[in-house]
Amino acid sequence: MKTLTARRFRNSGIAIVAALLLVWLSGAMTTALRDTARQTGWILFSMICFLAAYNLRKKLPFLPLGASATWLQFHIYVGLLTAVVFGVHVGWRIPNGLVESLLATLYLFVFASGVIGLFLSRSLAKRLTTRGDEVLFERIPVYRNRLQAEVETIVFEELDEAASTAVAQFYADRLRPFFAQTRNFWQHLVQSNRSRFGLLNEMQAYRRYLNDAERETMARLVTCVEAKDDLDYQFSLQATLKYWLFVHVPLTYALLVFAILHLLLVSAYSGGIS
Numbered sequence: 001m002k003t004l005t006a007r008r009f010r011n012s013g014i015a016i017v018a019a020l021l022l023v024w025l026s027g028a029m030t031t032a033l034r035d036t037a038r039q040t041g042w043i044l045f046s047m048i049c050f051l052a053a054y055n056l057r058k059k060l061p062f063l064p065l066g067a068s069a070t071w072l073q074f075h076i077y078v079g080l081l082t083a084v085v086f087g088v089h090v091g092w093r094i095p096n097g098l099v100e101s102l103l104a105t106l107y108l109f110v111f112a113s114g115v116i117g118l119f120l121s122r123s124l125a126k127r128l129t130t131r132g133d134e135v136l137f138e139r140i141p142v143y144r145n146r147l148q149a150e151v152e153t154i155v156f157e158e159l160d161e162a163a164s165t166a167v168a169q170f171y172a173d174r175l176r177p178f179f180a181q182t183r184n185f186w187q188h189l190v191q192s193n194r195s196r197f198g199l200l201n202e203m204q205a206y207r208r209y210l211n212d213a214e215r216e217t218m219a220r221l222v223t224c225v226e227a228k229d230d231l232d233y234q235f236s237l238q239a240t241l242k243y244w245l246f247v248h249v250p251l252t253y254a255l256l257v258f259a260i261l262h263l264l265l266v267s268a269y270s271g272g273i274s
């Protein structure tokens, strides 16, 4: 743990020194009336190509391209450093021109999605271990169907034996929609238990209309509700961990396309790529 903190400290230090150096160098060159846009543009483009190459590294794990964990470390620090290079490149101003504005917007979205994704992957991965059994994402629908079938069996058994339809009525009104599909996606993501406790409180309050046998059935249903809610929690967190990359990666490719377009336009106006 200590080495991890030390490594983060060292890497952050290197990134900060590199950022300061870059800002200082660009300031010095501007004072000497030298245009830095070309140099910073190429540095930024190379950094973005390196960051995008992480996708290839993940797609070709069999090639001897170094450990994925090392790539991720470089990815994070180089990714953060691009913010400074980008700022220097655009002169800390909002760019004008259609391609430049689109390019800047794309860059900001890729950067923001990276930072948010990093935060999510760190925090959600920890939270996943705190509630319910860790289940394979692809198996979640199977477990949900199983739970729904179990609940229906309990309710129908009760209906056969009991004189009243109170439990079946509660199931039809409140539990069937709950078990039919994943529920409370956003609440689970922000760690809110409001719906869970709301439903459990309703079940508790409903007990006053039930006889002893029906109360026992209701207790079994409570266990199923808790298990289904835990499953929804796992779904919500795992889906977010999985799908944030579906924003980060396609935007990366759009960014590369616009960066190349920008490069071609700039070189057409300035008489060649150099």
Ligand code: HEM
Residues within 6 Å of the ligand: 048, 051, 052, 053, 054, 055, 056, 058, 059, 072, 075, 076, 079, 080, 082, 107, 110, 111, 113, 114, 115, 117, 118, 121, 245, 248, 249, 252, 255
């Ligand atoms: C600004 C330019 C950036 C580009 C072009 C870029 C591009 C990419 C690409 C192509 C991947 C590979 C995804 C895959 O194939 O699974 C990726 C993953 C990732 N990026 Fe970025 N990224 C950028 C910035 C950032 C920043 C600033 C951060 C965070 C500070 C970040 C954090 C991550 C993380 C955490 C992953 C997923 C790693 C994993 O789960 O293995 N990225 N990025």
